[in-house]
Amino acid sequence: MINAEYLDVFLDESQEHLQALNDNLLELEKTPNQISVVNEIFRSAHTLKGMAATMGFEDLAHLTHNMENVLDLVRQQKKEADGQVLDVLFSAIDDLESMVQDIAAGGDGKRDVRSINQLLEQVVEGKATDSRVEVTESDANQEITRSLNESFDEFERTVLLQSLEQQYSVLLIQVVLDEQTMLKAARVYMVFETLERYGEVVKANPSTEQLEEEKFDLTFQVTFVTKETEEEIRRNLLNISEVTEVNIISLTENKLKAVEENVGIENRIEEPKADGQQINKKKEQQPEPGNTKKVDSQKTIRVSIERLDKLMNLFEELVIDRGRLEQISTELKDTELSDTVEHMSRISIDLQEIILTMRMTPVEQVFNRFPRMLRNLSKELNKEVNLEIIGAETELDRTIIDEIGDPLVHLLRNSIDHGIETVEERKTLGKPEVGTITLRAYHSGNHVFIEIEDDGRGINRENVIKKALQNGVISESEIDHLSDQEVYGLLFSSGFSTAEKITDISGRGVGLDVVRTTFESLGGSVSVQSTLGQGSMFSIQLPLTLSIIDVMLIELGMEKYAVPLTSIVETAIIAKEDVYTVHNKQVIDFRGKVIPLVFLNEVFDVNSQDENAEHLSLIIIQKGNKMAGLVVDRLIGQHDIVLKSLGKYLTNIFAISGATILGDGQVALIIDSNALIK
Incomplete structure (x- = not known):
């Protein structure tokens, strides 16, 4: 691959520019007349185009160039950034993201972008863009117009313009070789030899040196001056063995001038290099309200995750x-x-x-993908939704950041599908037509809390209970004893859904149970609060890091175990006579609340050191609003420990989340306290 040593930098910066494109397009949708936002979008697209061209990713460069053409019209106020134009630009970004993902996966970044390019060209020409056009065989010539996107130098433009004045034809010729071609350079030589019998080759793309060294796939283009007809040139080239396709487009004087104009645009944006850096020129203008940004003077470097x-x-x-x-x-x-x-x-x-x-990584890395997702969903569901993001700068360990994206997507899709009402419903209820979903993150102690709150219809307690009875999740006798929190917690039961109609968005009964399992596997928890008719809030509690954690070391028989401090309320020593039996379960009265006891020596099949002791050592743990008391032989004390995985062979071990190596070399298992609370 060309410039393979810079591939990692290219991928990192491409992701940043794509995110900037998404964010600023969403901002432009809210404030269509804010030219500063258009300039930011244009700069991101322009930089991405330059990077892609340098790396040799032609489809990427070609598509971003066509986006530039549209954006230039918008910033010159020759075209309005209406819904149709923005939809086409968002579709183009989807294709750009797919190409970058392909490159990251080891691909060549090639993609059939003729359809979206044609849509962008239609926007420039002022034609309707209701949907993606179907690309036909005759549209294949669109592909070779990418040669127009690279700037001819002054000498080449002069030669081409003079040739047109002298009644010569200037042709852009795309030659496609057979996939089985063994000697590509030999075929290129035969193509050039044939062309030189009928005229003069002005430019080749890739360059002649790259063609000779076979640094191209199966397609190359030449800019050719001749007095022969297109059909004659095509017929002679197709007579060369292993040449499977020849596409030709005639280059007119107007198109050449368009190239010069595009070059002028780029030169206006880029200033000469200073101090080894390429400077993006910004027009001097008054700062717009709400668009000022603080400049971070801190210097940073990129360090690989490995x-x-x-x-x-x-x-x-x-x-x-x-x-x-x-x-x-x-x-x-x-x-x-x-x-x-x-x-x-x-x-x-x-x-x-x-x-x-x-x-630590800001949760912004995960949150950034949601505004675009909610925009698409709101259109699909015909709802008006505004997403407010608060605390995106809150930081979490990278290992946790990598895991929370999908469960948060589940919760957001659930909020917009089940929570937010349609525009008509909200009008009837006297609510604002536009619903609001707030995504909030903040630190509290050694935890990070993420909240997803909506101002929708809320959760109907009776519907949840009715569905839970149907699914056998609860019995009739339990209904009267359930608090609102416990009822809402039933939503996280496996296969549970209150949706009357199954949709692609939600309602299949998969999602919320997976959400809870994922967060609990990270040492966190999820709970829900709701007020009928006013909205709901899902609250997720996560530890700051998973690598080194604080634990309470305990002893069971001759073995040591560790209980994470994040789940411990307090430790206690109680007399045996304070233990009661209720419904064949041993419980204690802890600060006015009855909590069950879990005897860990029975759970892990370990012989207790002193079964006749008059007192019990307890660790009171909590999961959501549920509590339990873990009965242990001895409390050793608090320690920092390194969390180690049990490996791929020891899986599905009940109530054990990992292991650690203690100072004396002994291995201690780490208890998953969430699994012990039912």
Whole structure:
């Protein structure tokens, strides 16, 4: 691949520009007359085009160039950014994203973009763009007009214009070779030899050097000056073996002048390089309200995720050794050793904080994809929805960020499909015609909370109970004892759905149970609050990081286990006579609330050290609004531990989420407390 050493940088920057295109197009849809937004979109498209052309991704460069043509008309106020124009631009971005994804997956980034290019050209020409046009065989000539998109130099333009004045034909010729062609360079030589009998080749794309070195796929273009007819040229070229297709388009004086105009546009945007950097020129203008941005003076560098993962793995080993040194220091009771270990512990804790901070990524990375998704869904469902994003700068560990995207999509689709009413319904209810979905993220302690709130119809308690009875999720006797929170929690039962009509958006009974499972696997939880007729709010609680966590170490028999502090309410020691039996279950009265006891030695089949003890050591854990007391043999104390996976062979182990290596080299299993609360 051309410039393969820059591929990673190209992919990173392409993703940033595509996101900027999406965000600014959504902003332009709200404020069509804001020229500064159009300029931002134009700059992103222009930069992406230049990068793609440099890397040799022609389809990508060609499509972004046609987008530029449309955007230039909008910023010159020759065309309005109405719904049709924006729909075509959004469709073009979809194709750009598909090509970039293909390149990231190891592909060549090629894609049939004739249809969307034709739509963009129709926008420029002022024609209707109701839907994607069907590309016919005659449209194949559209493909070779990409040669117009690259700027001819001054000498080439002069030659071509003079040729036209002297009644020569200027032809753009696209030659397609057979897939089985073994000696592509030889076929190129035969094509050039044939053409030179009838005229002069002015330019080749790729260049003649690249063609000779076979640095092209199966297609190349030439700009050719001749007095022969197009049919004669086509017939002679098709007589060459392994040439399967020849497309020709005549280049007129008007089209050449259009090329010059496009070159002029690009030169107006780009200034000469200064200090080794390409500077994008911005027109001097007064800042518009709400469009001012603070300039971050901090310098940053790009670091690959693999390097951060390696650094984290090395530090995890250091944490294990730190625990071992602390244990040795305690046993030997040597003052100098204790002081040294204490100092090393302080430094390693600071280092731990820095490394964890380096792995933090703003949730904006996930949130950015949602405005576009909601725009498409609202059109599909014929609803008016406004998405408000608050706290997008809130940071989470990269491993968590990678996992939360899909479950959040489920919740947002659920909100717009089940929650937000149609425009007619909202008018009848006296609500604003445009519904609002608020996506909010914020830090609280060692957790990040993400909330999805809508001002829709809310959750009907009676409908949920009725459906739960039908599905056998609850019994009649339990209904009166269920709080609103517990009723809404039934929505997360497997296969549960209150939708009367199944749609592609939601209503198949899959989604919310998967959402809960995913968040709980990350050490988090999800809950829902709702007021009928006013709206609902889904609240997700997530830990800041999964790599190094705080735990309470406990003993069961001769074995050690770890319980994450995030799920612990408090620890306690109670007398055995304070334990009661209710419905064949042992419970205690904890601060006025009856909570069940879970005897871990029974759960994990471990012999207890002292079954005749008069007191029980308890860890009170919480999951949502449910609590339980874990009965253990001994509480050891709080520790920082490194979370290690059990591997691909030890799967579906009940109530165990991983393992850790303690300072003495012993392995301790990490308890999944969520699995112990029913």
